[in-house]
Amino acid sequence: MSSPKILSVDDSRMIHTLINKGFAPYDVQMFFASNGAEGLEAAAKEKPDVILLDVTMPVMDGVECLGKLKADPALKDIPVIMLTAEAGKENVLKIAKMGVRDYIVKPFTEANVIDRVSRLVTLKPKSAAAAPAPAAAAPAAKKARIATDAIKILVVDEHPAIAESIAKAVSKRGWKVVPCAGPAEAQPHIASTVSSEETPDVILVSLAFPGKGALKFYQSVRMNPTLKGIPMVGLSVKTAIFDQNEAKETGYIAIFTKPLELGELPDRIARAMDLDITPIFYSSEGDCQVVSIPQDLSETGSIDLTRQSRKKVADFVNAGFSKLIIDLTGVTKFEIPLIRAVASIIHECNGLDIKWRIVGDDADNLPNLPTVISTNLKVAALKELPNPFTNTAPLDIYPTRAAAAAAF
Incomplete structure (x- = not known):
């Protein structure tokens, strides 16, 4: 039947x-x-x-x-x-x-x-009987990692300044960097005897070590069954194209070129790890959901926030929420990453009948957001993004989240 x-x-x-x-x-x-x-x-x-x-x-x-x-x-x-x-x-x-x-x-x-x-x-x-029974009990699925987790980053680079700059860049996320000057020094951190609590969550390795050191180190990591799925990223100068291609063929998931773009680095690491970054930006207040978008949103963060917000906003509907506050406090300049994120989130809200309000402290410029977004959607980086506004009438901007919530 x-x-x-x-x-x-x-x-x-x-x-x-x-x-x-x-x-x-x-x-x-x-x-x-x-x-x-x-x-x-x-x-x-x-x-x-x-x-x-x-x-x-x-x-x-x-x-x-x-x-x-x-x-x-x-x-x-x-x-x-x-x-x-x-x-x-x-x-x-x-x-x-x-x-x-x-x-x-x-x-x-x-x-x-x-x-x-x-x-x-x-x-x-739905019957579970349709699926073939496994030969043995499957291990419990690992909880999906999110960007607010305590992430441990193993940095293997011959230059201490590299590890120091990475540590500084990711410190705002609360992530920890373990520096090692070379593959030999890093071996204790990838040994099979290391507890799961002490193993790294992601490994960044310089591709400049002699004797194909980075490639051999990759093989050493993969010999540990508990580290087979750990993302490994190569660090290389832009001109070392051969080293980069060889690293990708070996299995390195991404290449970060030096000098490192430190503003983009935390989000590039999150992308390499396939982390959910929405907990950094989204929160709940009463019967409202809130997304806080900072002025310094990176290009990588903007693209991934845009992509992940589609599911996040749909999840709001599934959970029974219908109100979203977009907090732009501190925003004084409309740059491409910020415009992309705001426009896409408003578009998703409109499509799912979620009411939204904007909070900000720039009463002179924020009301003109529809005009700014409509104008900037013509640039190449945003040309695929739909315009969430049907007109360019000025928006009402609320000074606090409480005021925005009361306006629904």
């Missing part, structure tokens, strides 16, 4: 995300449409077992869509659950007379939807 088909017709991505998350544990097929016209097309094509139909939508609203469904002999028997923001008796009677099977008043929870749908179709949990 095939799994039930559920069609969600709503113009809100937030509602689709909530519904999709709710049914994720069940063996169902989900389909989505953003208005009544698309809903009719999807219903005709997929023949769903249940339709969740919003009342208020553009192009074709839910009432008109319901009428067309009931007028179609091939679709009239599909049970429809209406989603409505109005719980009044007249509204309920109106949709009831049109042949809906049930209705849910917004806002609702995942449990509300699952309960109503389960009255119409059988919902079975």
Whole structure:
């Protein structure tokens, strides 16, 4: 027997995300449409077992869509659950007379939807039996690392100043640097006898050691089973192209060229380690989420924050949050990394119906953010970024997070 088909017709991505998350544990097929016209097309094509139909939508609203469904002999028997923001008796009677099977008043929870749908179709949990049983118990998955963890960096470089500059650059993250002047000195830190608490989380190695020292050191590290997955990064002058290519072929995950860009370094290390950097920027205050974007946001940090914020903002919706405060306190200049991050986060919020407010202390320039972003989206570094603003009217800027929260 095939799994039930559920069609969600709503113009809100937030509602689709909530519904999709709710049914994720069940063996169902989900389909989505953003208005009544698309809903009719999807219903005709997929023949769903249940339709969740919003009342208020553009192009074709839910009432008109319901009428067309009931007028179609091939679709009239599909049970429809209406989603409505109005719980009044007249509204309920109106949709009831049109042949809906049930209705849910917004806002609702995942449990509300699952309960109503389960009255119409059988919902079975996804079976774990379909997956082949492992020959032996698998080890527990390691917790994903985040940028606020206590990261230990082993730096193997013949110049002490390199390790010192790296230590200074990552100190604001609370990361620790262990300096070694060469592969021999670093051997005790990668030995199989070293406890997991003492092993490095990432290793930066100079490619200038004689006798292919960096390549041999790489092999030594990989001989320790506990270090097979540790990221290793080569340090090299820009002109040593042969050494860089050889290191990449050996297995070095990235090459940082000297002189090191210290402002970019913490975020480049985080990228090499595939760390989640969002905990550096995001926090919660009451029923609001907050993202604090600093003036000195690096280019690497901006790109990765933009990419990781897509999931972060969607997670807000899944967790029931619908308000985001964008804190730009201390920002006085609109540079490319900052513009990229702000524009992309606002774009994600708009798409998921998350309300947002901006906090800042530059009352002269921050209100002009729509104009600044719209103008800068023409530059090459930002040309792929969608414009989150439909006009360039000045924004309201709030002096504190409390003031912004009160304005929702």
